[in-house]
Amino acid sequence: MQTLADRIKAFCAERDWERFHAPKNLAMALTVEAAELLEIFQWMSEDESRNLTPEKLERAREEIGDVMILLTNLASHLGIDPAEAAQAKMDLNAVKYPADKVRGKSLKYDEYDAR
Amino acid sequence: MQTLADRIKAFCAERDWERFHAPKNLAMALTVEAAELLEIFQWMSEDESRNLTPEKLERAREEIGDVMILLTNLASHLGIDPAEAAQAKMDLNAVKYPADKVRGKSLKYDEYDAR
Amino acid sequence: MQTLADRIKAFCAERDWERFHAPKNLAMALTVEAAELLEIFQWMSEDESRNLTPEKLERAREEIGDVMILLTNLASHLGIDPAEAAQAKMDLNAVKYPADKVRGKSLKYDEYDAR
Amino acid sequence: MQTLADRIKAFCAERDWERFHAPKNLAMALTVEAAELLEIFQWMSEDESRNLTPEKLERAREEIGDVMILLTNLASHLGIDPAEAAQAKMDLNAVKYPADKVRGKSLKYDEYDAR
Known part of the structure; x- marks a missing residue:
């Protein structure tokens, strides 16, 4: 299979979208997509997020794809x-x-911020 | 090389961090990391974002790794x-x-929202 | 007291920062600040978020100010x-x-998305 | 007019939504709304963001209200x-x-991060 990066590049070139795709704009779109993924979980309990319904899981799959x-x-x-x-x-x-x-x-962990 | 997913799993298990890692919490952390990546570009022009300094590029590499x-x-x-x-x-x-x-x-493109 | 909007305007004019403040850039910075606020809560339980330590509360106050x-x-x-x-x-x-x-x-609520 | 905080409180109490509104969850929803506001600007140039069409301006007004x-x-x-x-x-x-x-x-400014 074509690598994902190559496929995206060909897809965008074919649509003449490259001129919109400054890294600044792509970073904005990435954050927007991450927030759409986050939205799925915002009113759930942690336990509910561990046991998604098939509908929510499918929506998560699409948003993960977008991110x-x-x-x-x-x-x-x-x-x-x-x-x-x-x-x-x-x-x-x-x-x-x-x-x-x-x-x-947990105290140590609390200071962990993945940076 | 160990796959990335396996390596992360072993890393977190070894630190007993799994209990913090409900999908809800991980989706929050993902958005936080995406925003840290976004922060690099927030006051740049589009052109500047296409020509990062080595320092900014290195910072972008780390944040992309986190995301x-x-x-x-x-x-x-x-x-x-x-x-x-x-x-x-x-x-x-x-x-x-x-x-x-x-x-x-651009009109069509403007309506494109990657969802 | 000077209104907040007027104070911010004078503050930025005095520093010649207006040229950086296109709405696009300010919307990016707003999202970055919202994510910094979110970061405070990412590994907490819901109960912990209802009972912040004085240190976390102070940090939340600063981030709320930034947002x-x-x-x-x-x-x-x-x-x-x-x-x-x-x-x-x-x-x-x-x-x-x-x-x-x-x-x-909760079902109805679940569909509520504040949009 | 009723203050905004009081109106929101009464609105949520009347709908029995308080139990969903842990600060953690509200911080997630805040970030999601900020990203919806950001989405309006993501493919625009800075100049376009300074001159919104009436439709985009109205959408921005709604998202600013949500935030x-x-x-x-x-x-x-x-x-x-x-x-x-x-x-x-x-x-x-x-x-x-x-x-x-x-x-x-701009160098100094570049280091400014509003924190």
Whole structure:
């Protein structure tokens, strides 16, 4: 299968949409899509979010697809591979959050902000 | 290399963080990370966003990594593969936005909202 | 006291920041501030969010201040008064969500999206 | 006129919605509304965002109303007045960003993040 980044690039080129796709605009669209995904969960309890109805799960799948498309498109414009960037960040996280220091400590955890 | 989803799962299990990771909470954290990525671009012109300084590019790489980690973690909890969800959404987009109807038309494009 | 909108306007004029403040950019900054407010709550339970520590409450106060500043600044550039816009939206909501139809019904409520 | 905070409180009490309105959930809904406002501007140029069509302006007015409602509701649950919080933050900003140091300097400005 065509890689996702290549498929998105061809899709946008064919529609002459590249001129709208400055990284600034794509970052806006990415946040908008993330918020649409968030909207699904906003009035649910945590337990309900662990047990989605088939309808909500399908909606989540579509919004996850949209977030992934925008993230891939933005990263592609910046010459970045999202999966590689994530693996590199996991390397940093392993150093920043040593398991034996943060395990099960909610206070420590509370200070964790994934940055 | 270990897949990203497996690595994140092991990382969180080792730290006993799973109990914090209801999909609702992960969707919140995903949006927070997307907004941190957005923050890089907020006062830039579109042209500046196309020509990031090395410092800004590095910061973008880290934030893209964070967004990818959260998206993968959330999707994993819901039994969804983000890349597959994106390909499925691209199939829908191809039907929804026929190239010969939307090409170069900013009005049509303006109505495009990636949903 | 000077109105908030006037104070923000004078503050930005004095710093020659107006040229950065296109509504597009202010809308980005508003979302970034909203996400910083959201970040406070992301790993808390709902109960914990109802009983903030003094430190978290103070942080929430600052972020609420930032969101209000950005919202007022953006609205001001568009010639809109946020309080009037909210009252007008409440008029619409009163029609859209009749109390005797939506009261205590989580299903109905679930469909409520504040739009 | 009834104050906005009082009106929202009565509106939600009448519908028995209070139990859904933990600050955590309201902060999610606030971010979702901010992103809906952002969506209006995402593919516009900065100049276009300074000259909205009547239709876009009306849509912006509604979304600004929604953001203001959620911000007021969240702040009210935390015992905070948004306008007072904004004035207090402006006091801090006046100290943090002295006009004669940051005026017209895009580099300084670039470091400004409204926090």
